[in-house]
Amino acid sequence: MRKLNLNFFYKNLIIVFMVTCLPMAIIAASNYFIGVKQIEAEVKRNHRLQLDEIYQSMEKQLSQLEIIGNQWVFNPVFNQELLEGDLRQKPNTTRELFVSLRILKESNPLIGNAVLYLNKEQLLVSDEEGIYTITDEAVKRTFQDLQRGKSSLMWWNEPISPLKYKNNVNAALVHKVLGAGEEPLGTIILYLDKSQIDDFLYPLNPDGEGVAYILRQDGDWITKGRNQGAKAVDLDEAVRSEVIDRKLEVGDFIFNRKGISYSVTVGALSRNEWKYVVATPLSKLTSPVILVSKLGLVFSLIGLAVAVILSWLASRRIYRPVKHLVGLFKDTVGIPSTSDKSDEFQFIAGRWRKLIDESHQLETKLEQNRQSLKEGFLLQLVQGHLYFFTEMELKEKMTFHGWKASDKIFAILLVRMDRFAHNKGKFNEGDEQLATFAAANITQEVLQSSRQDAEVINFHDLSLAVIFAFPAERPREQVKSDLFHFSSELIQMLTQYTTMRITVGVGKLVDDPRDIHKSLEETRAALQFRDLDKNEEILDMDDLLPRQTIQVNYPFNLENAIIQSMKMGLRDEAVRELGHFAEQIKHNHSREMQFQQGMLQLLGSIIHELLRSGVYSSVMQSGNLYEQLSGIKDQDEMLGWLRFTIIEPYIEELSETRETILEQIVSKVTEAIQVDFHTSISLESYADQHGVTSYNLSKAFKQYTGTNFIDYLTITRLEKAKELLSGTDLKINTIAEKVGYQPTYFIRIFKKVEGITPGRYRETMRT
Template sequence: MEMNMLLSKSRGTIFWKNLGIVLLITCIPIAVIGVIIYYIGTERIETEVNKAHQNQLQSSIQQLTDDLANLEHSVVRLAFDRSLDETLKKLDFVQEFQTTNELMKSFSLITESNSLINSVNLYLRGSDKIIGDEAGFHSVRTDEDRNLLNALLDTERTIYWNYSLKKLNMPDSLNKAIIIKLPGGQMYGSFGMFIIYLDQNKLNTMVQKLVSGEGVAFLFNENGDYLTTLPSHEDSQELLTLEDALKSQISVQNTNENMFKFDWHHQKYNVSYGKIAKLGSKWTVVSATPISQIVAPVTSLSKFILWISVFGLTMGLALSWFASNKIYDPIHRLKSLFESSRNNKLNEKDEITYIEHQWKMQLQVEQDLSIQIKQSIPALRESFLLQFLQGNLYTHTESELIQKLKQLDWDVAYKRFAIMVAQFHGISDLGGKFSERDAQLVTFAASNIIKELSTEKANLVHIINFQDLSIGVLFVLDPNSSDEAIKANFNKLAHDYIVAINNVLNLKVTIVTSRITDSMKDIPKILEQTRKALRFRDHHTSNQMLDMSQFMLTTTSQNHFPFELEREIVHTVSMGLEDEAMRLIKQFMLELQKNNNAELMVHQGMMKLLGTIHHAIIKHESNLFALYGGVHLYEQLMQLSEPDQIVEWFQYKLIRPFVKTLTITYDSHLREIVDNLILQMQKDILLDVSLEMYADQLQMSPSKLSKAFKQINGINFIDTIVRMRIEKCKELLVTTDLKINDIAEQLHYQPSYLIRMFKKSEDITPRQYREKHTQSSYTSPF
């Protein structure tokens, strides 16, 4: 069972290295003897085999030379054949079929007489014809082929090689070919040429006979061009690289010997080469055979020695296996410990390297976690303090709160605490510099300013951004500082902060400082009280500093609520007179501020006005949900503190939506009634008329008629009558000689009342108006 457990362990390089050292020490004598015998025997055999291989290579090179000499003979005979003269230019290959057939037969005989020739082709420049034993007779069809053939003819040499010539009927092939210009021996002005294509496969086979097995043989010319090609298989690229290396090595050989040894990819080759000069070119034939292949016969002699070595190694393995496991066991346990702690195991065979890498990773992870914790502590502390100041951690004890903050890098044990709250005013008085939407941005800028100033006064400071043009600051104070020193520092900080906000943001500030406490549990309650104290700021003072420890709500006079204005506001709102209602609301705000300087009292007065208007709107049977979209009006008003904001809220959020719905209720029929009533009043201007009289005529209640008249006409009934009679008075003063008493009698006014009303309207008396205007045509606007 113990053996099975040991075998189940994964082994790394350390185990196998240790085991190998033990085995080498155990078997080194046998290994040394085997190696000496092996190398002494193989060296002698290698010498004899190399001699035999060299003789065979020389014989093969001579055979290759003979084949090329035969090819050369065939080429020269063809080049200087007297029957192939210029008469061929005039030969009609179609009409003189017999001559054409004999040429093709002679080409076939040449091909069959030499195994290296694949095909023979004849090209005549003037006729643009080409004939061969393989493709037969055909014309040159493309300019590309014609240019290729003419370029071959224009070469200065009479007989020469081309190592990458394509066949006309096989445009993608590259062939070795011999070019023979006609007539033979003429370098310029040739009328045609023979193109002898070599059989690449037979040439490769002939050269490859120089070697066997895994050896390589090839043929290249003086320009380094290969006359042989490699077969297409997966090792061809590697063999081509070997050929290039051998070719480079032969070019730098300075010895007269035609053989040398060459190392390539951890294998040693025995290389032999020879020179061949035929057909105007010089070739080098190279044969490279692995020495291991040459000395293969010696391996049988050394097998016995190897088997003895293997037996000794096996015995050493059996004897050292258990000892190696005992040595390796601590390393294995440590490695397993790391692997069990990670989901993804590294593919590392060296246990020591693996353990070192894992240890470094653990240290890096620990360092990264430490950095992340340090970076996240401020955010965690912000979140914790936010929950704490909102009163959500009321279940925590004092010690738990102190311990939690200590974990968040705040040591607040035996410390004192205080709160400062600031409210910003006057954002609507900046002439467009800030809008109401910029409240959060302004509050953020102000919080940054107080943060910079506060950190100079205390080490531990927490800024609370309420996102509503107000901020709070929590100070952790030194317990050794006196209350007087702390208050002095707070006053200095408040003064500096007010100056900074005035200069940078052009806003006014109200600052309230709380009482100092020794208990953290009291801080949420103190914060709530301090924020509430902002409501007691004086509306008539721009910048204020309030101290909660000395704060007392006192009144010097009895508060007076403007009930009359409240009734007038409700009446104008009920009639849909938005402009008049807003004028009265502004006056109402001024009355509240005059009687109550504290913001809280003014705000409570506006809340009562909201309740009264809200009650009046309900009496009109309006759908409040459709009118205000389900908005909580009282909650919205509670969020506002600036007088201008409150007045604008009353206009745009409360009154205007109601007035719009109220205006819609006055239909076109009622407007027509009011328009006809105005025309009737112009006709009855000299009569003693009243609202009740017209209401009886129209069969309407006086209140409904009065409300509709003012809603549609914009002016109430009495003011309209007075304006019409003033205009009539002006007409009578200019067009008649009636005295003012007579005119007043016609208009059903007392003379003194008419004169007073006329002067109020025109800023002059009736007499002055008559004197100013001459008797001229006058048409009343009514």
């Protein structure tokens, strides 16, 4: 094995030799053959590109500075109210003004100071020096002339300010602040920071051997850059004089001084007519090329010796992937223990297995949540709470939950268990939920063996339902036969296991999934026809409730729509459906007595449904409702009575009660989060616990807490985690589990929210 490693090193020695020596020799020879002149031209071109990049950068920064100023002049804090009364007597306004000026100053690194000039009171406002009144007449005239300028945005190359704040560059950007009338109420003056401008120029003259500065249009200084030694000052003046003699023309020229040739570039900034001047010694541009050409061959020889050393060091590259993996696992999983550090491969294997376990746990939790959502959807479906969805929308939801609902017909089986066998069976009184749970599992196993497209719904009261979906093209007789065969097999299995009386009701087939709950209600009501002497029985709704050949003229669908609209608090929808109901009754029954009978039937149905909701208390105290409605003869008066006596009072009381209940539920949920934050909790679980939909709870939670459920839970968990990090010596993985997170996800979410890793946070707090 040792010899094999040495052979690998020798092979790498040859490779490193070739990589190190040959390219260097080729480059050195190429430099000689190509020629220094050509390389000089290329270096100059690159130097010009560097100048263009810095020019574009300065143009971009100046443009951003103008945009920032234009945006801030429309800030509501700079309003006409600043001119009303003594600004010094308005602490809140002054404080807000100082804060705005400070924010404006910090919004762009080029801004050295932001000052507001108010024309009416001759005031200068600065967050550094407060409010200053201009007393000097010459300064007043200067600021007034600036105020009367034609442009609302201008560059001011000779700023005058009586403030103690010393501006280190004679340049500023001026924005007029418009008032209520045509005259501006003042100006915002953005003084430029010399050090920031010098930062742009520094890369052009980092060693101070040349010059890099900015001039005004008249040749006066804007900034001289950082290098201010005696030699640099002389060179600055000499180059500036030459540039002024050339009338500040933009371009390149060669400038000779004291035996040194300088390549001088003069450029112009488009926004403020500044001229930037850069002078670089030609020897500085060409000397690296000559040096590289001469030393290329020398380095190629040195590379031979270095290659021998590198060949031995190349073995370390073998371990780079291993080291990289260890680093990744440390960052994502946590700090390894001492035993982990001893063997990196064992450490990686252990962490990999841990990640796989965490992945399986997350998949299990995800499947559990998905199943909970599916069960909630099915309960809402069979209870008729999804009535307002269209057929297409409801089928899309069923498809989302794993059903292929297109081109299907639906059937429902209702299974009822009762009469414990004198305590001789497997279940006794009080075991209703356990017995129903066992029956639901048995039913699920029978479905899997029969390969039926169906779902089981557990009502936890010794009854359960099974919803089937059959292809629409299958004959109904075949569907009924399959249902009876399944029912017989199910009864046999349940009777054998539970020793209880089993009754199965086979509901009518429906094409629209919105009618599934109607079929279930009919089946539940029809179970009262079961034979008390039979322990096993199948009831077919098509036999008990045959299809009617006589058309029923009562609009049951509109009645259901009115009731559903009221229960959901939809006032306008309920009133509109009431009008449609009256039109349908009037169309089917033209006589007054028949119309009144239809309205009384509607009243009875409404009272029956709304009494079940427990909210219909105030309206019931208004006397005999049937007698009141019977005493009304006019059709329009009947509609008005139903609307203002029944519908609207109920919806108002429902709205008030619902808001109070939701607020109480949100309060209970926030309290529960403080206790259960370390467990696997979800919005859906709390919604089921308090009997509301997850949508309504989410909306109410956002309304009363100002944040959504996930963010609130995350903040709570991270606050608890920070307490443990700063107050205990627990491991990060242990803290993650105590606050309800997997270690990998905990580190990622902590860094996303807090900006640092948990380990770094602990070090910072302890420091």
